[in-house]
Amino acid sequence: MAKYFDVHPDNPQTRAISQVVGILRDDGLIAYPTDSCYALGCRIGNAKGLDRIREIRRLGSGHHFTLVCRDFAQLGQFVQINNAVFRLVKASTPGSYTFILPATREVPRRLLHPKKKTVGVRIPENVVTQAILAELGEPLLSSTLLLPGQEEPLTQGWEIKEELDHVVDAVIDSGECGTVPTTVVDLSDGEPEILRVGAGDPSRFE
Template sequence: MAKYFDVHPDNPQPRTIRTVADSVRAGALIAYPTDSCFALGCRLGSHDGVNRIRSIRDLDERHHFTLVCQNFAQLGQFVQIGNDVFRAIKAATPGRYTFILPATKEVPRKLLHPKKKTVGVRIPDHVVTQALLAELGEPLLSSTLLLPDEDEPLTQGWEIKERLDHVVDAVVDSGDCGTEPTTVVDFSGPEPEVVRQGAGDPARFM
């Protein structure tokens, strides 16, 4: 059964955040809130976590996983980014965007798009997520909590606990976090391409 953590949305309890971070370090797969939907998350190097996310969401190898990062300095360790792209992304973070960029060697091959060698990255504007990332000290490997054959992501912590009780290890709930996924912008080509319009305003990249 999944552990359930009720976290204050504005002042997350440090002890609870430490407990969740410790469980991630130990290999746990968690469901957690962001500024744009709940997400599934695990440690970057967790092969078991990756396989479990693929299984829960019924994903193929072409799916772009997202590294949810605490800040821009951390993000820069995992993707290759030129000056123009740097400025464009810097102006939009933290926020409800996911950016697809060429990955550095810090990213395990299993997480890369098989042809493009890219990975998704984002910096969320969410108090609880930021507290967890700060305590963890590394990105969360993540994917939106959207189940197969469903049009909308799961949005209620109690429902996530009820439906995914035997396939995730913990549910972190801090209340409503919206139903709209991030806007996804692909910076791996010569021009930015908005590949999914979501919660972030796409106009700045079009």
């Protein structure tokens, strides 16, 4: 049964955040709010957590997973960025964008796109997510909480608790979350390619 945390959206309770991070460090899987919609998250090194996300969402091997990072310095440890890409990403973070970039050796092979050796990265503008990332000290391996056969992600913490009670270890509820996932921009070849139009304004990459 998943633990349920009712967390203040603007002033997250320190104790609740510490308990959530404790679950993550014990290789737990959480459902948590972001600045675009709810997501599933676990530690980067949690291989079983990755398998659980794949199973819940029924994802194939070509799916791009996302590393949700606290800040630009952390993001730079996991992806390769030239000067032109640096300026584009820096100007758009934090925000509702996911960027596909070539991964560094810090990223476990199982998280990479099998052919392109790329990974998704983002820096969210969400107080609760940022509090979790600050306490954890590393990125979250993450995927949008979009269940098979559904057109939109779940938006309510209690609804997620009911739906996923026996397949996740914790649900963080900080009020209603949006239904629109991030805008995904592939920058792996240097030139922006918009793969998905979502919550982030795509015009700066067109």
